[in-house]
Amino acid sequence: MKWFYAEAGKQVGPVEESALDDLVRQGVVRDDTLVWREGMAAWQRHAAVRGSSPGQASAAPPLPAAPAAAPASAGYIRYCSECGRAFPASQLSTFGDVLVCGQCQPAYSQRLSGARQFGGFWIRFLAIIIDAIIIGVVSAIIRIPLGLAGLGVGLGLGRNPDPNQVLAAVPALMSLIGLSFFIQMALSLAYDVYFLTTKGATPGKMALGLKVTRADGGPISAGLAVARYFAKILSGLTLWIGFIIAGFDREKRSLHDHICGTRVVKVR
Numbered sequence: 001m002k003w004f005y006a007e008a009g010k011q012v013g014p015v016e017e018s019a020l021d022d023l024v025r026q027g028v029v030r031d032d033t034l035v036w037r038e039g040m041a042a043w044q045r046h047a048a049v050r051g052s053s054p055g056q057a058s059a060a061p062p063l064p065a066a067p068a069a070a071p072a073s074a075g076y077i078r079y080c081s082e083c084g085r086a087f088p089a090s091q092l093s094t095f096g097d098v099l100v101c102g103q104c105q106p107a108y109s110q111r112l113s114g115a116r117q118f119g120g121f122w123i124r125f126l127a128i129i130i131d132a133i134i135i136g137v138v139s140a141i142i143r144i145p146l147g148l149a150g151l152g153v154g155l156g157l158g159r160n161p162d163p164n165q166v167l168a169a170v171p172a173l174m175s176l177i178g179l180s181f182f183i184q185m186a187l188s189l190a191y192d193v194y195f196l197t198t199k200g201a202t203p204g205k206m207a208l209g210l211k212v213t214r215a216d217g218g219p220i221s222a223g224l225a226v227a228r229y230f231a232k233i234l235s236g237l238t239l240w241i242g243f244i245i246a247g248f249d250r251e252k253r254s255l256h257d258h259i260c261g262t263r264v265v266k267v268r
């Protein structure tokens with residue numbers, strides 16, 4: 001249990017329960033010191049909350065106003081990374097790991113977007129081709145046994161072109177094609193998820209100095225990478241219009257970037 005307490009109109013903490021007990025013994029935290037922990041609706045006098053005299057809570061005089069730096073509201077107290085003032089976490093906006101207060105937020109997000117350069121259609125197109133070549137080569141190697149099996153079936157039919165035999169071979173050929181398709185898809189998915197979560201970009205994008213980020217500039221989680229992979233398939237199903245629209249978007253977003261709230265940015 002983490003506690004905050006007020007000292008000379010400023011909020012101190014978080015401190016552990018045991019540390020708070022020490023502060024009580026040292027006389028730093030007294031009966032009328034305002035304290036707060038997560039789950040409390042407002043700051044309260046120490047005596048009223050931690051019960052040095054339980055009957056006192058209802059008999060206590062009206063609580064003095066909470067310190068200005070820490071509004072009396074539920075939620076963890078956090079600090080704005082721009083102005084350094086304290087706020088309940090619920091009043092701060094998150095940009096990746098950065099917390100910013102309402103007052104600093106417009107300037108901060110403007111600075112953030114101004115600092116970013118987005119990867120346009122053609123450079124991303126090139127990155128996709130590089131990735132497709134890498135995946136194609138690896139996939140072809142993995143699928144050599146399937147190709148040989150298919151060849152075996154074909155040669156068998158060539159020696160014995162009986163219509164019944166040909167029909168009998170259809171399920172085997174279909175499952176080879178299905179398995180081949182599945183391997184290709186699983187490989188592409190693993191490729192995207194692995195590189196996006198560990199490097200922030202596929203090798204094709206890395207080679208061209210591109211990176212995939214969240215809208216706030218934060219890193220891509222495995223779940224988001226999976227979602228983006230399937231959204232990318234959707235972009236392909238729209239006759240590639242989902243990809244092409246990146247060329248006309250202010251932030252160079254493709255359809256899958258719109259769906260997943262991602263951006264492709266230039267890192268150099």
Ligand SMILES: [Zn+2]
Nearest residue numbers: 080083101104
């Ligand atoms: Zn601020």
